[in-house]
Amino acid sequence: MNIFMVSSEAYPFSKTGGLGDIAGSFPLVLSSMKFGSSKINASLLIPLYKQNYKLISKKNIIAEFQIEYGKETIKTEIAKIKHPENDNVDIYFIKQDSMFKRNGIYSENGNDYPDNAGRFILFSKAVIKLIIHLYKEEKFKLDIVHIHDWQTALTALYIKEVYNEEKALENIKVIFTIHNLAYQGNFPTNIYPLLNISWKFFVHSRLEFYGYVSFIKAGIILSDIVTTVSPSYSLEIQREEFGCGMNNLLMDISYKLYGILNGVYDNSWNPKTDKHIKNNYDLNSIKNKMLIRNSLYKEFNFSNKNYPLVTMISRFDIQKGLDLIYQSFFELSSYNANFIFLFSKNNYLKDFEKDFIDRADRAKNIKVLFAFDESLAHRLTAGSDMYLMPSRFEPCGLNQIYSMKYGSLPIVHAVGGLKDTVINYNGNKSINKASGFSFNDYSIKSFVNTMDLAFDLYYNKKNVWDKLILNAMNKDYSLQKTVLEYVKLYKKLLVK
Incomplete structure (x- = not known):
């Protein structure tokens, strides 16, 4: 053929x-x-x-x-x-x-x-x-x-x-x-x-x-x-x-x-072999994620080293749920967490980009970068604990799949490929299959409530959190x- x-x-x-x-x-x-x-x-x-x-x-x-x-x-x-x-x-x-x-x-x-x-x-x-x-x-x-x-x-x-x-x-x-x-x-x-x-x-x-x-x-x-x-x-x-x-x-x-x-x-996105990260890992050596996270915290001058890292790697495009994030900066700034957003530019949205950066700069725990950097994208995926993808619509999405493979739990809007790949945690009945968190209504309230749930599990139910990571890393979404x-x-x- x-x-x-x-x-x-x-x-x-x-x-x-x-x-x-x-x-x-x-x-x-x-x-x-x-x-x-x-x-x-x-x-x-x-x-x-x-x-x-x-x-x-x-x-x-x-x-x-x-x-x-x-x-x-x-x-x-x-x-x-x-x-x-x-x-x-x-x-x-x-x-x-x-x-x-x-x-x-x-x-x-x-x-x-x-x-x-x-x-x-x-x-x-x-x-x-x-x-x-x-x-x-x-x-x-x-x-x-x-x-x-x-x-x-x-x-x-x-x-x-x-x-x-x-x-x-x-x-x-x-x-x-x-x-x-x-x-x-x-x-x-x-x-x-x-x-x-x-x-x-x-x-x-x-x-x-x-x-x-x-x-x-x-x-x-x-x-x-x-x-x-x-x-x-x-x-x-x-x-x-x-x-x-x-x-x-x-x-x-x-x-x-x-x-x-x-x-x-697998040759491009695999935490065991990824050439972009210094400390490779799998489920048996997942503590190496902490080393990668610490390195990122040093690089980006975060003061709270024990906080979880939440990342987003995306085009700067309204499709990707930027309005939800923009309107949630107050809530994000109040979490015991650090956030890094890596965007590729969209010059149609120059004014919004400026407002987005200005609002993010008011928070000590939020960093926003505009650059296409393949190596940094890999390091952010590997070092993060959670990954944001609240897209308005999403044909498939690959970053939520990458994040699960790297043990970073995604928080997504349940549409398109996000709905097909991220199994929502909604209590003990989902514990054996859930691989992240999703919300159905495209609204600030649903987005923030879902983040609240994720942070509650991270800080208060470590056994559940670890089980979700195990589920996520064991998912087979191979090419x-x-x-x-x-x-x-x-x-x-x-x-x-």
């Missing part, structure tokens, strides 16, 4: 969030599996961003295409390397300097690139060109293209309807994974000529969405299977509350819509399980 994983980002080459984690590690796990008696050949296709130019030289360039781009043609090259962690996984970089050799991935200095639509139109066209090239030059026949989020969704249109008479694309199956429906890739019609397709596709049943060109609709309508990153989210987005205007469409295609829970790649579910879908498609 030959599979192309197509994504706009993939760790360790590029990352802004959970998409990067999953797209980067998925092919590594997939390549270790089999389809019947034959192996699975999984490759990754991503743009070549500025930080990755050091990985390639002229010898890595395997093809060069002239790609139609409106009235222009743009030279685009394909570079190929072996994955640094696994020689069995090929990485194909789409190299186009004017489009992708920039300081950011989607934005710079707080502003989205104004040509993002064109950048990912070109990317999708290059993917198609590469598939055809490999078929003609190397007799390589692809079975499945697995695309992720709006940036790659046009690939489905080009495979299924624009170039569907190409021999190389014949019988290729397309799976489209929605990581966050809130990001749809909807653009004004002035970008339409860049697609180099007939206006017959600008209809409600294809690309048109309230007068805009919707990239994500191409993926939803034309892919053979559509997946989301948790079972609960796949149901939620068929309702108006979470459907972002797409709920009716998603109800219509529910026969091919599946929710598969994301998982953790291996996720990929196995996808392999079942791949088989289903190919048997058809």
Whole structure:
């Protein structure tokens, strides 16, 4: 079975969030599996961003295409390397300097690139060109293209309807994974000529969405299977509350819509082997968490060293429940606990960011940082006792899974993937399964009451607290399980 994983980002080459984690590690796990008696050949296709130019030289360039781009043609090259962690996984970089050799991935200095639509139109066209090239030059026949989020969704249109008479694309199956429906890739019609397709596709049943060109609709309508990153989210987005205007469409295609829970790649997130933490640990050496916490308290100049540490690592995005935290700073400041928030910037929320920091600075036990720091994220997860994730909505979430694996109990709003992964503690009847704390009503009262419960257990019921940590660390939310579910879908498609 030959599979192309197509994504706009993939760790360790590029990352802004959970998409990067999953797209980067998925092919590594997939390549270790089999389809019947034959192996699975999984490759990754991503743009070549500025930080990755050091990985390639002229010898890595395997093809060069002239790609139609409106009235222009743009030279685009394909570079190929072996994955640094696994020689069995090929990485194909789409190299186009004017489009992708920039300081950011989607934005710079707080502003989205104004040509993002064109950048990912070109990317999708290059993917198609590469598939055809490999078929003609190397007799390589692809079975499945697995695309992720709006940036790659046009690939489905080009495979299924624009170039569907190409021999190389014949019988290729397309799976489209929605990581966050809130990001749809909807653009004004002035970008339409860049697609180099007939206006017959600008209809409600294809690309048109309230007068805009919707990239994500191409993926939803034309892919053979559509997946989301948790079972609960796949149901939620068929309702108006979470459907972002797409709920009716998603109800219509529910026969091919599946929710598969994301998982953790053990090589990247594992307290026993994590290269980012000095004192590795497991359940038998969990006291090492205290050493990591003490190191963080020294680094951040906390005076109360015996207090528990509560962390949050997130985009600075209203989706993540920032309003609940902002309005709860008085309660947070009154707890016998220390808080560290690590956010990546959102320059659309500059005024709120300033207010957020100003309010946090009034408390001695709260620290707020704005930086993308992978190493610090690992250390905060490892050193914390509790992890906050009160999201308004959450397609899956990975940080609550990381936190449980590291023995940090999550406090979450019971939606989407948070509902599917965190089993709420609600007394002795849940003691053998509970792995954290959740609240149903998105309100300050519910959030604070849940934190009150967590701190009461931490300080007054150590045996219960320790049991919850044991439960959490024993949960198996591995990427291996996720990929196995996808392999079942791949088989289903190919048997058809």
